[in-house]
Amino acid sequence: EDKVVQSPLSLVVHEGDTVTLNCSYEVTNFRSLLWYKQEKKAPTFLFMLTSSGIEKKSGRLSSILDKKELFSILNITATQTGDSAIYLCALGRNTGTASKLTFGTGTRLQVTL
């Protein structure tokens, strides 16, 4: 069975700090790893990673995948209070044409002033 483990479960940092969120996984037929940010309701898409070692970057957020060691990290630099959210890692498995995401339980990030 596919497995996604995120760490830490929760984190409290001060504004301006840099944080690293971890996602490790076990899956057969890996296809993609996605990161989402969930504040109130709908998870919003951040990154999709399919290849090892290629960093995806968007503003202060960046992410990278290691398919050999089966993990991904999400970095947030110069954190702001608006970064407070649950960050979800999800695995897309290659099941032919079907789409199915397996989610980790998330990392709850709180950024304080």
Add this chain to the structure above:
Amino acid sequence: KAGVTQTPRYLIKTRGQQVTLSCSPISGHRSVSWYQQTPGQGLQFLFEYFSETQRNKGNFPGRFSGRQFSNSRSEMNVSTLELGDSALYLCASSMGSGAADTQYFGPGTRLTVL
């Protein structure tokens, strides 16, 4: 483009009743997936519909069912509601070309079962 929409946003039902939730995908998206989110279990996959056919299913009892219409809109039905069905139900749409798709989520329907 308009995002994924879900109706209703909030719903209160009693045990034994049934409920139907609706999801309209992003224009041009042909795949709709449904997820249940609870504090204890996190986000769990229910099923996926593509071209009016269910092509993937999670580990939920038969009380949970769905369908998709020719315009890609999807409905999810839960019959004989139980207290444990209280959750946020999220739908996500994607182009439908496979597991490399990015899924975009709607705001969810918060179901409370009393």
